[in-house]
Structure formats: C-alpha cells, structure tokens
Amino acid sequence: DILNNQTNATYYKTDCFERGINIICFKKFLQPAVETLNDTSSSNFLSALWRKINSEADTTANSRHKRQASGVPIRREVRAAPYENNFLRYALAVRRLKYHYGVRSDLNTYDIIASIHTGSNSEHDGPGFLSWHRIYLLLFEAALQAVFGQGVTAPYWDSSLDFAMGNRQSKTIIFSNKYFGTPVIDTITGGFFANLPGRTITRAINGRGGLISKNAIAAVLSRTSHSQIVNQDQVRYCWECYHDIVHRWVGGIMETGISAAFDPIFWCHHSFVDKIWELFRQRLRNAPADYPLGYENHGPNNQMNFSNYRYRPNPPITNQEGFSNRYARLREYDPAPSCQNQCSNSPDLFCDPTRDICVSREAVTSVAQDATADDIASGWSDITTTVMALRKVQQEVLKDIPPVTVFVLLAEKTFGNVNVPSNDIQDGDYNDNDRDKRHVGRWRNFRFRLSGVDDQKENEKRHFGRWKNLNWKLGITHDNDKRFFGRWRDLNNRLSNGQNIEKRFFGRWKNINYLNQLRQNNDNAEKRFFGRWKNLNYLLKGNQNKRDDDFPVDENLMSEIGDINDMDKRFFGRWKNLNYKLSKQD
Numbered sequence: 327d328i329l330n331n332q333t334n335a336t337y338y339k340t341d342c343f344e345r346g347i348n349i350i351c352f353k354k355f356l357q358p359a360v361e362t363l364n365d366t367s368s369s370n371f372l373s374a375l376w377r378k379i380n381s382e383a384d385t386t387a388n389s390r391h392k393r394q395a396s397g398v399p400i401r402r403e404v405r406a407a408p409y410e411n412n413f414l415r416y417a418l419a420v421r422r423l424k425y426h427y428g429v430r431s432d433l434n435t436y437d438i439i440a441s442i443h444t445g446s447n448s449e450h451d452g453p454g455f456l457s458w459h460r461i462y463l464l465l466f467e468a469a470l471q472a473v474f475g476q477g478v479t480a481p482y483w484d485s486s487l488d489f490a491m492g493n494r495q496s497k498t499i500i501f502s503n504k505y506f507g508t509p510v511i512d513t514i515t516g517g518f519f520a521n522l523p524g525r526t527i528t529r530a531i532n533g534r535g536g537l538i539s540k541n542a543i544a545a546v547l548s549r550t551s552h553s554q555i556v557n558q559d560q561v562r563y564c565w566e567c568y569h570d571i572v573h574r575w576v577g578g579i580m581e582t583g584i585s586a587a588f589d590p591i592f593w594c595h596h597s598f599v600d601k602i603w604e605l606f607r608q609r610l611r612n613a614p615a616d617y618p619l620g621y622e623n624h625g626p627n628n629q630m631n632f633s634n635y636r637y638r639p640n641p642p643i644t645n646q647e648g649f650s651n652r653y654a655r656l657r658e659y660d661p662a663p664s665c666q667n668q669c670s671n672s673p674d675l676f677c678d679p680t681r682d683i684c685v686s687r688e689a690v691t692s693v694a695q696d697a698t699a700d701d702i703a704s705g706w707s708d709i710t711t712t713v714m715a716l717r718k719v720q721q722e723v724l725k726d727i728p729p730v731t732v733f734v735l736l737a738e739k740t741f742g743n744v745n746v747p748s749n750d751i752q753d754g755d756y757n758d759n760d761r762d763k764r765h766v767g768r769w770r771n772f773r774f775r776l777s778g779v780d781d782q783k784e785n786e787k788r789h790f791g792r793w794k795n796l797n798w799k800l801g802i803t804h805d806n807d808k809r810f811f812g813r814w815r816d817l818n819n820r821l822s823n824g825q826n827i828e829k830r831f832f833g834r835w836k837n838i839n840y841l842n843q844l845r846q847n848n849d850n851a852e853k854r855f856f857g858r859w860k861n862l863n864y865l866l867k868g869n870q871n872k873r874d875d876d877f878p879v880d881e882n883l884m885s886e887i888g889d890i891n892d893m894d895k896r897f898f899g900r901w902k903n904l905n906y907k908l909s910k911q912d
C-alpha cells in the first residue's frame with residue numbers, strides 16, 4: 327500500500343532538467359547507467375541528485391510563505407507514530423536502495439552514497455561538519471525519494487530518549503527488530519537491514535562512547551554563536567563532540583568515519599544532529615553570516631568536498647553556503663516527543679512524570695516474561711506483566727498491612743475494580759500535625775488512584791506510583807526478598823533519617839500536585855512557562871558569567887553525560903523549559 331501510494335502520486339513532473347530527479351526521471355536516467363558502469367556513472371548519478379536538491383531549494387525559496395502547501399518533507403522521531411508512515415517507510419526505502427544496482431553493477435546505490443563519507447573529506451572537526459552533513463543527508467534522502475517516493479525522509483533518532491533509560495540503555499527498543507535490528511553486538515541478523523546486499527552491518531552498542539543527554543542539548547542550545555558550539559576545546563558545548571560519542575556508543579561500523587554511513591542508523595543520527603543545529607540556527611539573528619573562522623580545512627569559502635577513492639562528485643556550494651536558509655527550508659522537523667504531546671503518540675516511548683520527559687521503552691523480549699521490580703517501577707513493563715508480578719506478592723502485602731490500612735488488591739482481574747474499604751482512613755484520625763496531614767493526603771491520593779480507570783495508558787501511569795507505594799510497605803517486612811534487595815537498602819537509608827523520609831515524600835507529592843495542576847489548568851501553565859521564558863531570554867542576553875554558572879564546563883565529557891542523576895539535579899528545571907519549547911515550536 328505504501329509503495330502504491332507513493333508511486334501513484336501525481337506530484338511528479340516529467341521535465342527532468344527542470345525538476346531534477348523524480349521517479350520517472352530517475353528511471354530514465356538510470357537506463358544508460360546500467361550499461362556504462364564506471365566512475366562517471368556514479369558521478370553523474372550524484373550530480374543528478376544534487377540537481378534535485380537544488381531545484382527543490384529554488385521552489386521552496388520561491389514559495390516560502392506557503393510552506394505547508396508546497397509539502398516540505400518532515401522528519402519525525404524514529405519512534406513517532408504512525409510507524410507505517412514513518413520508520414517503516416524509511417526502512418523499506420533503505421532496503422530498496424540496498425537492492426538497487428542501477429548505477430553500478432558492482433556496488434549497490436546505497437553503498438555508493440555511503441562510500442562518500444570517508445571521515446577525511448574535511449567534513450569533520452569544524453564548522454563545515456554541520457553544513458556538510460546537512461547536504462549529505464539531503465543527498466541521501468533524494469536517492470531514497472527517487473526510488474521510493476517523494477515524502478520519504480530519514481527520521482531523527484533522538485538518543486536523549488534512550489539516554490534517559492539510565493543503566494538500561496542497552497535494552498532500548500531502537501535496537502530491536504522493529505527498528506534497527508539485532509543482535510546489538512556483532513553482525514546484525516534480524517530486522518530490516520540484516521543480510522542485505524553489499525556491506526554488512528555490525529554493531530557493538532553500549533561499549534564505549536555514550537548517548538546525548540537532555541542537558542547536553544540544553545547546554546549547546548544555551549550558546550549564542552556558532553563559534554561556541556564547534557570548539558572542541560569546549561566539549562561542554564561542542565555539538566560535534568556529542569555527536570562523536572554516539573558513533574562510538576553504537577560501535578561496529580558506526581565507530582569510524584569510513585564505514586559509519588553503511589549503517590542505516592547513521593542517517594537517523596545525523597537527522598537529529600541536523601535538527602538540533604537547526605533549532606540553534608533559528609535562534610541566531612543572522613545565522614548564515616555566523617560562520618566561525620580559523621578552522622583548518624573548514625574555510626567559509628571552501629567548496630564542500632564529496633569524494634572517495636573512486637569519484638569526485640562535488641555539490642557546487644561552499645561550507646558557509648550550507649549555513650544559509652536555502653537548504654534549511656528543505657525540511658521540517660516534528661517537535662521532540664514530550665509529555666505534553668503524549669510522546670508523539672509512540673507506543674515505544676513513555677512519559678516519566680517525575681522527570682517530565684519521554685523515555686524509550688525496552689525491546690519487548692527483555693521484559694515479556696517476568697518483570698523485575700525495577701521494570702515495573704520504572705514503567706518499562708506492560709500492564710499485564712505488572713499485574714502478574716503484583717499478584718505474586720499480593721499475599722505478602724496483605725498480610726503485613728495494619729488493619730487501618732487494609733485494602734483489597736486485585737479484587738477483580740485488573741486494578742480497575744479494587745475495593746477500598748471506607749473505614750481505612752477517618753478524617754479525624756490524623757489532623758494534629760504536619761506529618762499526619764501529609765499521611766492523610768497520601769492516602770487520599772492512593773484511594774483516588776485505586777478508584778478505577780479503564781484507559782490502559784493511564785492505568786500504567788498510576789501503577790507506577792502505586793507500585794512505589796506498595797514496595798515501601800513490602801520492604802518493611804520482606805527484607806529477604808531478592809527482588810527488593812536494592813529497594814530495601816534504599817529504605818534503610820530513609821529510615822535512618824525520619825525527617826528525610828518525610829521530606830522526600832512531601833516533595834514527591836508536591837510534584838505530583840504540580841504536574842496535575844499543569845494539566846488541568848492551561849492558563850496557569852502558560853503563565854508559569856511565560857515566566858520561565860522571560861528567564862531564558864534573560865539568560866541568552868545576560869552576562870557570560872551567569873551562563874557559565876548554569877552550564878559549568880566539565881572536563882570529563884564522558885562522566886558528564888553518563889550521569890543521569892547529575893542531569894536531574896542541575897538541569898531538570900531548565901530542560902522542562904526546553905522541552906516545552908520544543909513541543910510548542912509551531
């Protein structure tokens with residue numbers, strides 16, 4: 327269906343010289359190429375792709391005020407719904423390019439394009455990195471569109487969604503057969519990209535390197551000129567450096583320049599690199615003129631060099647011309663998945679309300695059978711698994727809860743019909759001091775949660791809170807239960823400082839109230855965010871010292887971006903702001 331939809335579109339014109347490459351022209355163009363099979367054919371092919379980009383840039387520039395109408399292709403997050411019209415379409419288009427031997431008989435068309443990226447074409451280590459990869463990505467997408475349909479783009483892989491998984495990053499659904507394939511170490515044998523013609527794809531995820539944290543993005547976006555985000559001596563703000571570590575984290579062929587583009591995740595990673603650059607670019611008053619000088623091999627007037635050992639097709643523009651609006655306008659970006667947009671309606675992301683960010687789900691196989699307490703508490707297991715696991719501890723929980731707090735868990739098959747005796751809390755029982763008041767508040771909340779919700783997603787969210795609560799009770803009496811060992815230790819910690827316990831619970835409760843309030847009262851939310859915006863503007867305009875305090879330079883980039891607690895402490899507030907902004911871009 328997708329294929330038919332794409333190829334039946336009336337969009338295509340037949341004037342190949344005016345329009346550049348489209349399906350028809352592409353086929354026309356390829357006829358002679360099949361016979362010639364030499365470097366010239368690759369070179370001609372790439373030049374034709376460039377003409378396509380260029381003619382679209384002309385069209386888009388002329389109809390800027392009606393961008394929607396002119397159908398600028400959109401890049402969405404890899405996991406954003408609908409799968410069929412987003413990642414699946416990309417995967418099928420990539421496969422088609424991999425099976426395409428119309429340009430050379432000895433090298434599939436995907437591999438022709440991938441071999442342009444050698445890692446040593448002056449496309450790295452400087453400002454040209456940004457514009458070179460922007461054009462390179464457009465070129466690749468032009469080929470995808472030529473063989474598959476005009477709307478195809480490389481969805482962006484926002485690896486901060488995986489970063490947020492903490493010490494479970496290697497389980498991300500990104501490296502499942504639904505997306506980029508398995509196994510996560512060695513040659514991939516499962517998924518869309520396994521056993522394709524040409525270069526095989528290897529990975530070694532989560533060995534070296536790291537993913538990009540929200541605070542890394544926040545730090546980069548806090549700068550006010552390109553020179554501040556391309557300087558490798560300032561890794562805290564160096565966007566290319568953050569990009570490097572993801573290459574290393576994926577490992578395998580992604581780890582080195584000469585092979586990286588042979589992994590289809592390369593384009594999705596660079597789609598994200600381009601997205602954040604574009605967010606940055608749009609905030610500058612005159613981005614096209616803001617090209618940093620003084621970088622060897624990255625002169626503003628140097629022509630971009632697209633070459634490898636076999637051919638030299640050069641897009642006839644300079645590094646600085648790649649900073650212009652002309653090429654930026656060729657794509658639009660879907661806002662980042664956020665709790666405000668239901669994580670782009672993705673079934674593979676969930677909102678973590680305590681951090682107010684979306685987090686990637688794990689590959690299904692890792693939690694399908696027997697969820698651990700951590701799986702459940704962090705929302706990584708589905709509702710069935712959660713109910714099954716909770717059922718296992720039902721008796722223990724009931725046995726040890728004092729009479730006044732008796733409730734019946736799982737009275738029916740789901741939490742939807744839990745029966746809460748009306749005498750569990752009497753208002754008069756607790757009204758004399760703060761501690762008790764908090765207690766009452768907490769119980770009220772608990773009863774509210776148990777009052778039954780049919781919606782599955784909503785249920786899951788509630789389980790999250792409820793589980794923590796149950797666990798608390800369970801931990802008190804079942805210290806020998808291995809599953810809760812970690813929690814028990816944590817509990818001991820808390821018990822050693824009664825005041826701390828109260829503070830923690832109180833803080834969490836306040837937080838929940840606050841989030842609920844935000845959802846229920848948009849006006850109020852707007853006001854709060856407006857205040858924060860003012861603050862942001864102040865930061866952007868404000869003095870250098872103030873900004874440096876906000877984003878202290880950390881000499882060790884790896885530990886910096888590997889520490890999610892660190893992120894929470896220092897950037898929680900700021901990121902929420904950015905998140906809001908990303909979700910409200912339009």
Ligand SMILES: N[C@@H](CC1=CC(=O)C(=O)C=C1)C(=O)O
Binds near residue numbers: 583
């Ligand atoms: N070689 C880079 C990482 C890297 C960057 C790239 O741009 C690339 O394509 C492949 C790998 C590093 O270890 O720092």
